């Protein structure tokens with residue numbers, strides 16, 4: 001169906017075509033390029049486009065400047081960028097937050113209409129790649145997501161500026177001189193005596209072969225029997241058999257990661273989240289824990305408070321504390337953090353009483369929260385986002401469990417819900433991320449391969465506005481330098497060369513079904529064994545954790561005057577003595593200023609088999625019965 005999207009429009013300033021590397025002044029090039037771009041759009045009805053009404057008026061043309069110059073036309077392949085040569089950070093002019101798009105499906109015939117491209121879909125990736133410049137392949141070759149984002153991204157408004165949220169440390173960082181020098185390595189005929197890069201002949205690995213599943217045979221047995229061996233040689237690029245090889249992967253690289261894998265995660269991000277502003281970027285990371293550590297450095301000062309869920313991933317809190325950062329816990333319910341609770345904390349913040357300024361970083365795990373297993377609904381996320389806008393908060397969404405969203409729980413003999421029948425259905429079934437509703441560019445999304453491919457790979461990626469990614473990049477350059485080359489190469493071989501986006505989604509659907517079965521085993525075992533008079537739970541909708549609340553006030557220790565902590569410890573140790581390890585809820589409290597009224601234990605269904613899960617829950621039930629005298 002052909003339709004026209006009419007949206008609120010306040011001039012070309014609102015459409016971002018700015019490159020991360022834009023020049024500081026308006027040149028005749030700007031003007032020519034813009035006219036070419038405009039005429040091209042009007043004349044060229046690309047097969048991948050649909051008509052859209054974008055008001056084009058000569059009166060707005062003078063507003064074109066180098067900060068919104070189209071560096072990649074929506075309909076022409078992007079121009080390869082130079083590396084990331086910021087010597088210092090150049091703030092952009094402050095802009096009002098872009099409004100959400102008003103979408104009206106109305107037929108309009110209007111000669112000022114220009115085509116707007118189709119959203120990037122799994123089956124559109126190869127066609128789009130053919131139109132783009134080749135992926136950079138040299139040693140430490142520079143790249144950024146703008147090389148890989150599809151034309152539709154550039155029809156959206158730009159992110160707001162958040163320089164006022166950067167820490168002194170972040171503001172002080174300069175580009176790495178040595179990483180910047182790598183840009184010259186691509187110059188034809190250049191003999192490098194510049195950097196301390198070892199010669200590849202001294203990398204004692206000639207090739208790597210990895211055996212991986214061939215879709216749809218994802219089980220370990222199918223992989224053993226009919227898996228595919230992926231070969232990575234040292235000189236595959238020279239030999240024309242790949243765009244990434246050991247010669248490159250074993251050397252130093254750029255902080256944002258190797259271009260071929262960066263391209264894959266950029267496309268994946270666009271397909272799944274389609275961020276609503278134009279100047280978003282991805283950067284590969286050495287995992288989410290490390291990215292979170294960097295986020296604290298980028299946004300916080302010693303003595304600051306951050307907002308966290310009342311119960312949270314213990315390592316995330318433990319990363320913050322030694323940096324002199326304290327946490328304030330936001331009350332939670334079965335859908336995770338409560339926006340009204342967050343608003344209340346922020347609205348009543350007393351600087352003198354707290355001895356600290358109002359917090360402006362929220363760390364949240366919106367899907368399959370660790371430890372509670374809670375998943376925020378779309379409406380809940382919208383409400384949290386509004387509170388973040390009201391108080392000008394940066395949202396760090398840590399989402400390692402996003403793709404562990406499971407099928408609805410069916411108890412007893414009810415038949416399980418069948419898997420999504422295709423990729424579109426699968427993508428539609430996912431709760432929208434904060435990134436996907438981030439009209440301001442205030443979200444930093446932490447992605448990780450840890451829970452969906454392998455934690456030992458130590459590779460993940462972040463998505464945020466160009467301005468924020470640029471500050472992260474400056475930090476990565478002089479800390480992690482780049483994520484492990486061997487890991488990036490293995491992931492690239494598997495995800496990009498072997499599975500492609502379609503195969504990766506098949507793998508994720510397969511994981512979803514496996515986790516659903518595991519979750520069901522655990523919840524069924526709880527229904528079968530646990531004494532409901534003192535314990536209750538909700539079946540988790542995502543993640544790997546099952547959160548159980550104990551009615552600790554019924555514990556006989558209360559009469560003997562025992563404290564919450566003492567009773568929690570007794571229950572924990574009694575379970576260990578029975579031969580089962582569960583985690584104590586108090587381990588996950590980042591803010592001990594509020595006395596614990598409730599008591600929880602966490603069990604995971606990620607690691608043990610169905611039989612072992614049943615046995616473990618039966619042992620836990622035995623220990624609870626003994627503890628409570630049931």
Ligand SMILES: Cc1ncc(COP(=O)(O)O)c(C=O)c1O
Pocket residue numbers: 286287288289290313365370398400447448449450455459460
């Ligand atoms: C919420 C959360 N974030 C991050 C991580 C770790 O991610 P990564 O392995 O990418 O550092 C975990 C691991 O348990 C987690 O639960």
